[in-house]
Amino acid sequence: MPRKVIIDCDPGQDDAVALFLAMASPGELDILGVTTVAGNVPLALTQRNARMMCDIAGRRDMRVFAGCERPLRRDPITAEYIHGATGIDGVDVFEPETPLQEQHAVDFIVDTLRNEVSVTLIPTGPMTNFAAAIEREPSILESVEQIVSMGGAMREGGNRSPSAEFNILADPHAAEIVYDCGRPVTAMGLDVTHRVLSTRERVARIRELGNDVAMATAGMLSFFHRYDTKKYGSEGAPLHDPCTVAWLLEPGLFETRRCNVSVETESELTIGHTAVDFWHVTDRPHNVDWAYTVDADGFYDLLVERVARFGD
Ligand code: RIB
Ligand code: CA
Numbered sequence: 001m002p003r004k005v006i007i008d009c010d011p012g013q014d015d016a017v018a019l020f021l022a023m024a025s026p027g028e029l030d031i032l033g034v035t036t037v038a039g040n041v042p043l044a045l046t047q048r049n050a051r052m053m054c055d056i057a058g059r060r061d062m063r064v065f066a067g068c069e070r071p072l073r074r075d076p077i078t079a080e081y082i083h084g085a086t087g088i089d090g091v092d093v094f095e096p097e098t099p100l101q102e103q104h105a106v107d108f109i110v111d112t113l114r115n116e117v118s119v120t121l122i123p124t125g126p127m128t129n130f131a132a133a134i135e136r137e138p139s140i141l142e143s144v145e146q147i148v149s150m151g152g153a154m155r156e157g158g159n160r161s162p163s164a165e166f167n168i169l170a171d172p173h174a175a176e177i178v179y180d181c182g183r184p185v186t187a188m189g190l191d192v193t194h195r196v197l198s199t200r201e202r203v204a205r206i207r208e209l210g211n212d213v214a215m216a217t218a219g220m221l222s223f224f225h226r227y228d229t230k231k232y233g234s235e236g237a238p239l240h241d242p243c244t245v246a247w248l249l250e251p252g253l254f255e256t257r258r259c260n261v262s263v264e265t266e267s268e269l270t271i272g273h274t275a276v277d278f279w280h281v282t283d284r285p286h287n288v289d290w291a292y293t294v295d296a297d298g299f300y301d302l303l304v305e306r307v308a309r310f311g312d
Contacts (some may be wrong), residue, residue, distance in 0.1 A: 010038065
């Protein structure tokens with residue numbers, strides 16, 4: 001029986017690949033809806049980009065919703081310097097046929113969780129939408145089976161500030177609400193996403209598949225990695241967001257440890273920092289399964305196998 005999921009994203013090339021990976025896996029994942037949030041680029045672009053990916057994947061039936069256009073409390077931050085002005089540079093932008101649903105994403109999340117049970121939430125951007133839904137109606141948490149998020153960092157340090165990863169820095173208050181919501185949370189932080197690098201060889205494997213999704217993916221990854229390669233001297237950009245979907249499809253690709261993850265929400269110096277009590281040196285409640293290793297080759301084997309399905 002496929003797992004019912006809601007994907008909340010801010011495309012972003014890596015969000016786009018996470019959407020492709022999920023849409024390639026109908027046997028395992030029943031996508032109830034895709035909700036979008038301001039993050040890498042403003043909401044007007046993240047919602048358009050998500051709908052573009054549904055067109056490219058042949059899923060114009062997908063329900064896509066626009067959500068919060070700013071974080072719960074902080075001013076918005078964006079990341080055009082990584083993702084380009086469109087948010088998905090590397091693929092030609094077009095006006096998608098997949099419609100934007102009229103309902104606000106937060107209303108969709110609340111309504112869906114009122115009427116469904118055992119829904120998995122997959123946030124791959126700032127967690128504003130899910131946090132707003134939980135704040136509005138905490139009882140919806142009874143219908144949340146688990147949350148698999150991309151965000152945070154432990155050993156890797158920050159990627160947007162010296163001590164904070166972008167998704168958590170963008171909305172630390174939302175992250176705190178989600179991490180402390182009481183439902184099972186699995187967190188894919190930079191400690192694993194910085195190990196799944198979209199090297200030229202891996203991008204070439206995807207491009208050789210030749211279908212529309214493969215070509216879009218290869219184009220976006222070829223653009224996406226230029227910044228990270230220069231910044232980290234690495235051989236390709238970290239493919240952050242698909243780690244969430246990959247964990248749901250093949251959890252054995254990762255190792256996780258249950259521990260406390262707390263979010264700094266006050267200090268201007270370290271706001272958005274995820275304090276991961278990996279060695280259990282405090283008595284803080286173990287609220288998160290923190291991912292700390294990943295089989296990168298196995299991750300890309302999975303991605304290539306699933307993207308190939310769009311050519312069938
Ligand atoms: O720090 C990486 C995260 O921030 C990814 O989700 C990327 O898409 C951006 O949202
Ligand atoms: Ca993202």
